[in-house]
Structures are given as structure tokens and as C-alpha cells.
Amino acid sequence: MRRITRIATVGVASAALALSATACGGKSSSDAGDTQDKAAIAYDIGGRGDQSFNDAAYAGLEKAEKDLGVKGTEAEPSEGEGDPDKVQRLTELARAGNNPVIGVGFAYAPAIAEVAPKFPKTTFGLIDDTSKTGKNIANLVFNEEQGSYLAGVAAAKVTKSNTVGFIGGVETPLIKKFEAGFVQGVKDTNKNVNVKVQYLTQPPDFGGFAKPDLGKAAAEGQIDAGADVIYAAAGLAGSGSIEAAAKAKKWAIGVDSDQYNQKGLAPYKEYILTSVTKDVSDSVYNLIKSVKDGKPQSGEIRYGLDKDGVGLATSNPAFTKLTAVTAAVDKAKADIIAGTIKVKTAP
Template sequence: MRRITRITTVGIASAALALSATACGKSSSEGGSASTSDSKATKAAIAYDIGGRGDQSFNDAAYAGLKKAEDELDVDGSEAEPSSGEGDADKVQRLTSLARAGNNPVIGVGFAYAPAIKKVAAQFPDTTFGIIDDTSVTGKNIANMVFNEEQGSYLAGVAAAKASKTGTVGFIGGVEVPLIKKFEAGFAQGVKDTNPKAKVLTQYLTQPPNFDGFAKPDLGKAAAEGQLDKGADVIYAAAGLAGSGSIEAASKAGKWAIGVDSDQYNQAGLAEYKDSILTSVTKDVSDSVYNLIKSVKDGKPQTGEVRYGLATDGVALADSNPKYKSMTDLIAAVDQAKKDIIDGKITVKTAP
């Protein structure tokens, strides 16, 4: 059965969003593929991050996991959109409403949900709460779904260095927070390890507590245009919905863009620019959502840190673009880098 209930809360307060810490949580169940369960139906909910569903990236990947659970596990799914200019109080209200409605699990898409999950999870001890991209908040009923973004970004750096003709590439971060710094660090390291003479231009769209850098495509477009003017011919943006603006700018300039989180070559909303999307650093947010829902349905809910890395295809580099598939030297370099990371020959930095 597929029954989506869209829940939107009205802003209560304009308190600044809390940043997540980068400390590791306790280890527990591992993510991975799972088979269909025949147990009783489950109600599950996801609360979207900034930009909401339709961002062609992070939130849409989470939705894909919920939809898969609906289709394969007979789950009734609910979605909750963020409000403009919201604070932690709005998130608390949203998660509380979803939990009271009987959803289990309730998943916060993004580190900004950490303060709210810490509060609401304590009030609903029999409900499993999932949070993506955060390990700062822990509890017996909290699953921290995290990724080695730096590893996938390293591969993007290798690809960018190989594809660049000018020797100058760009990185655009949505908001300058520790999570996005991981993307920057891996990308820059991959570029420099491949071509020590290459130049990496770096720009962040906003600084916290302003999170517009994850939500406004015009900001990404302007930043990309500036990097293109400085000679960049490959631009990698880790900026959520704002990243679509950088893809547009690169495409119109006849240069390469590298997508993030979802395989953006296959995103319908970016079809006009797909030929310019060389590749994308994918995070298996979809399976992380699906796996948590299934674990609850099976009566063995995941808790603690559930990590997805390169070795388990939790992060990867997409090869959907036929032009990418034709670049044999680039693919060979990426494949070798992937092997070296998995084998421990390359240690990827998590901070610039």
C-alpha cells in the first residue's frame, strides 16, 4: 500500500539551527541490502531537510528509500516538509506529530534535526528515530546513519583532475559546516594526488546560521560562474538544491559539473543539463532509509552508528553519463583509487 501524508508545520521560532558535532557514536548494526519481510504493516515517516522533496539530491534520495519500503514492505509512508526560516522548535513539533501518529521509525533527514531528535526520542522510547549525517545525538532508540563522504569525494577529485583541460577545478560548498568540509577535503586531496599542479578553487555559499546555501540555486549559479571566469572547467558542488544552479552554469558554459548525493544525471529536474554532468558522488541515503524501516518492521531496529562507506558501495561515483564511460584513462584512475582506499593504501582526510 502507498499512502503518503504530507505534514508541514508552521514556524514557531526563528532560533538558529544547531550544528552537529563530528564525534563518533557507539557502533551497532551495519547497513546493507535486505529482503522483503512478511511481518505486519508499518507506518514510517521522514522529515525533510532544507530544500524539501524535489531538490534533485539529498532529500529526493531519502524519499526514494521511503518509496521502496512502501512498494516492497507494505509500509504506509508519511512525509514532512520543512518550513521557511524555521528553528529547532519547529522540528520538535514536526517529529512529535509524526511519532504521535504511530510512525515507527521517524527519520530526520539531515544533521539539523539532532537537537530535536534528542528531545523527542526521549519522550517516545518505544519509537525508533533515525538521523542522517549526524553522530552527536545518541540513545537506545536512535540510529545514526552516516557516510564516508570524503571517500566518494576523493574519487570525484580524481575524475575532475583527469577531465580538466585547464588544470583548474572548483568546489562549491553549500554551508561551511564540518559535514561539507568532508566533501571539500576528499575532493581536494583526490585532485592533488592525481595532478599536483592542479588548482582547486573553493567557495562556500553561506555561513551558519544562514542555511540558504543548501536551498537557493541562484547562489550556486553565481558561485559557479565566478569559478568559470577564473578558468575552472570542472565544478563539484555539495550544496543540496543550490547545487542545481552550479550545474546549470557549468552546462551553459560548456564545462563539466559533478553532482552530489543522488545520481544527478538521472534526475528529471536536471535533464536539460544532464550531458554536462560528468558524474555524481552518490550516498546510499535511499538504502539507509529503507534498511532502517525494514529493521523496525522485522523487530530488530538498528541503533547507534550505522556507517556506509566505499567498501560497501555506501558511497560511490556514478557512471551513467555515456561520455564518462568513454573516458578509459579516467575510469582506470578512479578504479585504482577506489581499490587503494578500500585496501588502506590511501587514507582520505575528513577536514581540509
Template sequence: MRRVSRLAVAGVATATLAVTMSACGSSSSESAAGGKGKGLALAYDVGGRGDQSFNDAATAGMEKADKEFGYKSTAVEPQDGESDADKVQRLETLAKQGYNPVIGVGFAYAPAVKAAAAKFPKTTFGIVDDNTIKAKNVADLVFHEEQASYLAGVVAAKATKSNTVGFIGGVDVPLIHKFEAGFRQGVQDTKKGVKVKSQYLTQTAAEGGFSSPDKGENAAEGQIDAGADVVYAAAGLSGQGVIKAAAAHKVWAIGVDSDQYKQAALAKYKQYILTSAMKDVAGAVYNLAKSVHDGKPRTGEVRASLASGGVGLADSNPAFKSNADIQAAVKKAEEGIKNGTIKVKTS
């Protein structure tokens, strides 16, 4: 398994990204920002590129922008044990080099994005999964994850034979609570009496909750041994272990963020990935890059929903597409969420 502590850079040499910048941003230090053809920059959260989920979705958005606009964008991996100050320096270096927008992929980047945006007011910054930053040059790219998770719960309730399903969260934080809340409500609204077993891998991201497939596998093994025949994980790279365990026991897994049925690294398990609760991180990254390219940068809260097409379920697995009972239940739930008759909980 790839070491997530490795500092990897896509698009430019590592030495270039290691350039030390001045402690204080100024208009002169920002002169390169927005340079034609320079492109955007992604700063990955834990799990990094290759997680087959959240970070890879952001990468897909970057690659689409590169192809369409002729950009030469870059993406930088995190390091183990790094501080907020390390994140700030990373973002400031990228802005100084002229990348625009500069996007922190994950809520852990909130303090760093706030600090860097204040020093580089001419650069547009984005942050995925956080809406706490109120600045004129920051776009908060957020999602109604609970809506897609509700649909995943509907599917789990329809698919279970044991009347026991499982939820595995990577880290015990409010963002992941939204996934569990929606999933649990979807299950309970669809089939009374189904038990939902829930487990969080770690209390903090630094403990590896989003980056440890072995932790995900062990948690899934425990839930499956306790009777769960459908397991849904919102755990980043750790979710690969959940899917592996589900396949080993020939039970259903529900993926997250990306269509994990299509992920090359998970190909040998794909027949057991019934569906994935997706959120269009790729679209959010691409759309922000396009707005900057068009000279009309988006800022403020940009929240994607089921109604906007920003969240939903993957339908790649023929077992999902061909099941009329599941399809009917999902369609009914989608209509209810969109017209407001179903209010999905977030906690």
C-alpha cells in the same frame, strides 16, 4: 523554482500532521507507535523534496519501503525560520501518530531527534548526517562522504584541460568540509599542479546555502570565469544552479548525493554532468525501516563506506563510462581506499 518554505505533506492530510500533542510523552501517548502498516516518517531539512539530491534520495528509500511492506508513510517539509522547538514538535507529532521509524533528514535535526527520542522510547528515530546522539532508540545514519569526494577529485583532475577545478559548498560546516577535503586530496594525488578553487555559499543553512540555486549559479559563474572547467558542488538544491552554469559554459559539473545525470529536473543539462559523488541515503532510510519492520531496530552509528557500497561514483554518463583513462584512475583509487593504502582526509 519551488518555494522551500511551503509546508507540504506526502501521504496524509496537512491537518492531520498539525495535531497538537501534549508537552510530555508517555507510554499512553506512544500506544500507536509501530502500528502494523503505518510506515515511516521523514522530516526534511532545508531544500526539501524536489532538490534532486539529498532529500530526494531519502524519499526514494521511503518509497521503496512503502512498496515492499505495504506502508503508508509520510514526509513533511520544513518551514522558513523554524526553531528547534518546531522540529521537536514535528517529530513528536509523527511518533504519537504511530510512524516508526521517524527520521530527521539532515544534521540540523540533531537536537530535535535527541529530545523526541527521549519522550518516545518505544519509537525508533533516525538522523541522517549526524553521529552525536547516543540513545538506545536512535540510529545515526552517516557516511564516508570524503571517500566518494576523493573519487570525484580523481575524475576532475583527469578531465580538466585548464588545470583549474572548482568546489562549491552549500554551508561552511564540518560535514561539507569533508566533501572538500576528499575532493581536494583526490585532485592533488592524481595530477600535481591543478588548482582547486573553493567557495562556500553561506555560513549558516538559514541563509539559504542548501536551498538557493541562484547562489550556486553565481558562485559557479565566478569560478568558471576564473578558469575552472570542472566544478563539483556539495550544496543540496543550490547545486542545481552550479550544474546550470556549467552547462551554459559547456564545462563539466560533478553532481552529489544522487545520480544527478538521471534526475528529470536536470535532464537538459545532463550531458555536462560527468558523474556524481553518491551516498546511499535511500539505502540508509530503507534499511532502518526494514530493521523496524523485522522487529530488530538498528541503533547507534550506522556508517556507510566505499567498501560497503554506501558511497561511490555514478557511471550513467557515457562520456564517463567510455573514458579509459578516467576509469583506470578511479579503479586504482577505489582499490587504494578499500585496502587502506589511501587514507582520505576529512578536514
């Protein structure tokens, strides 16, 4: 049975861990770092149910439960601005004997840097960040710009208005990798296509990853300005952009998960042309398995186009029928892998 944990903030100085469900057969906190049958993921802003990044991490944990027999624990983000309880959350997960403990998203970097040295026998996974390292830290990172380049190729091929849009949840270096790859893919395919770029919020306000209404409004604005393809790298907020595109009968490009297959987006799937996928699921599963096998991963673990760590989904039959588009995407993929195309990581 999985445990879902939440940090409830009391006043401004203390926090308590509340369990909404209790796992069977758990070990005491004195065993922290020694157990290999418990694993935890701490979600990024938006939590599970975002149809994107967090749900991809959950899929990896779910697979590990089924295939490896581990007991999984999920920790949801707190509601305070910037999710202030990350250190407390990771500490409690480690004390409970979970190994590994995985922070979903770059925002966990400072907290993992603080907590990991206190639990040297526990492996900590940090997704999307390499700024904080340690002997017991595995940095799970992706070449998002490569998958986004392929999305740019597809967008440039299908647009009829010669205007496409990119929506970023928060203007951070990570999300600008998505922008850079997408814009380059568009321009390399058709230099006459205009790319409208918009970010929903600026740090330290990370709400742009969690508010579908913002994503919807941004997409509506870009569509009103002539865009007929919208690519959003915005977590939960991206679902709003997909809704707006579908209602306007324009193409949407999803992100992180294959959003065509996400149940929560089923009403709009006809207009989800494709999705830029990141194999977050396998990265989570592989880290859990490495700990289970007694050979825990550490350092940078990179997932790129060459190993299908990023890619472009082909679930929508309408996309696969566009043979000229898929041929252009396949050629671009081969050229990136061969090194003929160098994809930028910044706009």
C-alpha cells in the same frame, strides 16, 4: 496513500500540524511506538524536489512502501530561518504512530535528542550525524570524503585548464568532508591543478542548501576564473551550479543522488560528468525494514566505499568512455578500500 505534513507557524509561540493528504488506516496517537506499518521522513532544508539529498531519502521511503507495505509520511521543512519547528514536527510524527521517524540531515540532531526520549518505543533515524545518541536512535552516516576523493581524481583527469572548483552549501564539518576528499583526490592525481573553494553561506544561515541562484552565481564566478570542472555539495543550490556549468559547456559533478538521472536536471545532463553518490536511499529503507522485522537498528550505521555506501556514478556514457579516467578512479577506489590511501575528513 502517503501523507505530506507541514508545520504552519502561528505567531512566535505555537505551531499546528496541517495535513495536505490523509493516509488510510492510520492508528491513533495512543498507539505511537507500537505500530510497524507506518514510517515517516522529515526533510532537510530544500525539501523534496531538490534532485539530491532529500530526493534520495524519499526514494528509500518509496521503496519501503512498495516492498514492505508500509504507509509513508513525508514532512516538509518550515520556511523560518533555520527551520525552527523541528521538535514539533518530529513530535507530531511520533504521536501519529510512525515508526521509524527519520530526520534527513544533521540539523535534526538537537530535535531528535529532545524528542526521542519521550517516545522510547519509537526508533528515530538521524542521517549524517553521530553527536546525539540513544537506545532508540540510529545514526545513519557516510564516508563522504571517500566518494569525493574519487570525484577529485576524475576532475584532475578531465580538466584542460588545470583549474577546478568546489562549492559547499554551508561551511559545516560535514560539508568540509566533501571538500577535503575532493581536494586530496585532485592533488594526489595532479598537484598542479588549482582547486577554487567557495561556500555559499555560514552557520547559522543554512540557506546555502536551498538557493539555486547562489549556486549558479558561485559556479559562474569560478568558471570566469578558469575552472572547467565544478563539484558542488550544496543540496538544492547545487542545481544552480550544474545549470551554470552546462550553459558554459563545462563539466559538473553532482552529489548525493545520481544527478545525471534526475528529471529536473535533464536539460543539463550532457554536462553532468558523474556524481558522488551516498546510499541514503538504502539507509532509509534498511532502517524501516529493521523496524518492520522487529529488530530496529540503533547506534552508528556507517556506509562507506567498501560496501558501496558511497561511490561515483557511471550513468553518463561520456564518462564511461573516458577509459583512462575510469581506470584511475577504479584504482583509487581499490586503494582506499585496501587502506593504501587514507582520505582526510577535514581540509
